[in-house]
Amino acid sequence: MILSHGPLSIAIIGGGIAGLTLTIALLKHCPHLSITLYESAAAFGEIGAGVGFEPVMVRTMGLIDPRITVAFGKCTKGNVVPEPPRWFTVRVGDRRKVIDNVEGEVVARRAGREVRLGEEVFVMPARRGPRGGVHRAHFLDELVKLVPDGVAQFRKKLVDVVEAEDGSGDAVLQFADGSRAQHSAVLGCDGIKSRTRAIVLGDSDATKAVFSGKYAYRGLIPMAKAVEIMGDVNPKESQMFTGYHGHVLTFPIANATLFNVVAFSSRPSWNEPEWVVQTSRQNMLEDYKHWSPTVVSIMENLQKPDIWALFNHLPASTYYSTKPLICLVGDAAHASTPHQGAGAGMCIEDVYVLSRVLAQCHSRADLEKAFHAYDAVRRPRSQKLVKTSREAGMLWEFEGEGVGADLEALEQNALKRMEWIWDHDIVEDLEKAHKMMRAEA
Ligand SMILES: Cc1cc2nc3c(=O)[nH]c(=O)nc-3n(C[C@H](O)[C@H](O)[C@H](O)COP(=O)(O)OP(=O)(O)OC[C@H]3O[C@@H](n4cnc5c(N)ncnc54)[C@H](O)[C@@H]3O)c2cc1C
Structure with a gap:
């Protein structure tokens, strides 16, 4: 039996930082959409220890939902804030x-x-403003509190997504436990080893990290x-x-x-x-x-x-597919090395833009336009992070091109390289995305 949902229902795959913040964002900004989060694990949980967020990303958390900034604040309140930062x-x-x-x-x-x-x-x-390192598990626990009971289903490992045969254009999700579910669209937040990425990109080299x-x-x-x-x-x-x-x-x-x-x-x-x-x-x-x-x-x-x-990841040529409608978010779209401390921050930015364009969607055609606008706005910036992070990893280890172990050159490079990440205006990006959607209407 296929479980199907009401008009415009969204399946989110994966409950990491991207999937959880996206769930919170859609519940807040898209009351007209029905939202289900599918997580392969038996419960929410983060591995690894710390993750740091800079003010540009914390501000974006607040634009999504001020409760996320509060959650972040609870995990950082004892941090020392040097002056200047x-x-x-x-x-x-x-x-x-x-x-x-x-x-x-x-x-x-x-x-x-x-x-x-x-x-x-x-x-x-660093830039001025709320920032700092959180314990991943603590931050995730705070985010989970913002997701009402019944939205998330656990032990649901996605294995495939195909187009529904009923002519609706829906996506049919197949899980490892043999169950299936039908939704208007799928948002793949399933991390660096993403199954949804493989479905969207097919046999491209960019599928695997x-x-x-x-x-x-x-x-x-x-x-x-x-x-x-x-x-x-x-x-x-x-x-x-x-x-x-x-x-x-x-x-x-x-x-x-x-x-x-x-x-x-x-x-x-x-x-x-x-x-x-x-x-x-x-x-x-x-x-x-x-x-x-x-x-x-x-x-x-x-x-x-x-x-x-x-x-x-190598650069994906697109972050979405239309038949069935699947859109990639966070590490599933652009898994990066951590050398500029912004991978999770990029998840937050993705969520802000995607949730706001989805708030304008009332039909399947709208969803396609929303994914198109999100892809156009988010792909260049998030893929730049992947490329420059890899370069930063070399820079910090005396392997930077034209820099090596020259500390003067290292300093010159280091002092400039984060500007495009930290001084970014995400609201402008959203305006561009909205404009694209309107132009296509
Ligand atoms: C060492 C290290 C340090 C880092 N430090 C920073 C930092 O300081 N600042 C920063 O901004 N970023 C940092 N990052 C990057 C950051 O951790 C990631 O970008 C971010 O956690 C990705 O979140 P996500 O939700 O996209 O993916 P994930 O956290 O990988 O979540 C994916 C979720 O999907 C679930 N899932 C997977 N497959 C399926 C499936 N088939 N079906 C259903 N569910 C599925 C998984 O169980 C998981 O819950 C660091 C990364 C590393 C490795």
């Missing part, structure tokens, strides 16, 4: 960059000052312990230790009770079927054997040495 303080963590051992591990001489291993090289300022050459160790250290490890450096402020083919980021989460660590390293290929694999402590420490005592101590204090392989 800093994104990261950049330090050299790799001993191989030392140019003068005699004077005590000097890594650079800049503007008449000697910079030692682990000392501040430069600061990447590719290994970026980087992997990460992720973990949490109690803040009291981090204070001991970091010595003179404030662990409640975000730090980046750069080096050759690796870098280590730290920032506070969970109201500054936890010290979040993401330590990156490089390898040419990834041949294992799983993207998160366990490794030994010894292997992990081997990756940082050339690094400063502070970095080594951070790594020694990570409890579970899991390796996360970092993949990203």
Whole structure:
């Protein structure tokens, strides 16, 4: 039996940051649409530890629904806000960059000052406004509270979507448990290994994500312990230790009770079927054997040495299909490496634009126009993030084209590269999308 829903019903696939915020947005702005969220897991849940949001993204949360900003605020209220705000303080963590051992591990001489291993090289300022790192699970818990009972169905792993045979033009969803459901359109928020992406793009090379050459160790250290490890450096402020083919980021989460660590390293290929694999402590420490005592101590204090392989998508030629109507959102559309800290932020922007264009939809033809406008506005920006994030991963690890380990050139590049992400006017994008829809009416 196929469960079918009322006029214009929307299926959201996947309940991560994209799927949950989209559900909240559609319930608020599209009362005329019926919304069902299908999640393959038995319950909502996030893996990994921290995720950071900059003011441009937090403002967009508020444009979607001020309750999302409140949820974010609950997860960041104890964070330290330096003045002026800093994104990261950049330090050299790799001993191989030392140019003068005699004077005590000097890594650079800049503007008449000697910079030692682990000392501040430069600061990447952040924009003013609410920002910071949240514990993924805590943020998701807050978002889940905004989704009324009955909207989400669990243990519903989507396996296929086909056009209905009843002439309605609907999408028929097939799940791994054998059940089916019929909806006017499907919004694929099913992440980097997206099934909906494969259905939309068919046999294109862009269907599957590719290994970026980087992997990460992720973990949490109690803040009291981090204070001991970091010595003179404030662990409640975000730090980046750069080096050759690796870098280590730290920032506070969970109201500054936890010290979040993401330590990156490089390898040419990834041949294992799983993207998160366990490794030994010894292997992990081997990756940082050339690094400063502070970095080594951070790594020694990570409890579970899991390796996360970092993949990203190649550019998709479209984010939607019409027969059946499917539209891709968040990582399903544009999974990126995390090196500019904006993948989840792009999910939030997608949700803002898509939910507002869907608010104008009263027929299947409207849905198609809405997807077209969303695709035109969102694809260039989100794909630029994928490309530039990959480049940033190389930049932070002394591999940047024309930059290498030159700290002056690194600073010049770093200080400019986030402007297009952080100074963006998403409301203008929405206006463009609305204009496109009107022009097609
Ligand atoms: C190490 C690391 C650090 C990062 N740091 C940041 C950061 O600081 N700032 C930032 O903005 N971004 C960051 N990101 C990126 C960010 O985490 C992602 O962009 C974001 O979480 C993607 O959310 P999503 O909802 O699109 O996908 P996901 O979180 O992957 O959610 C997909 C959901 O779909 C479900 N699902 C999958 N397949 C199916 C199916 N067939 N049927 C039904 N359900 C399905 C899954 O169970 C899951 O719940 C980071 C990423 C990494 C890897």
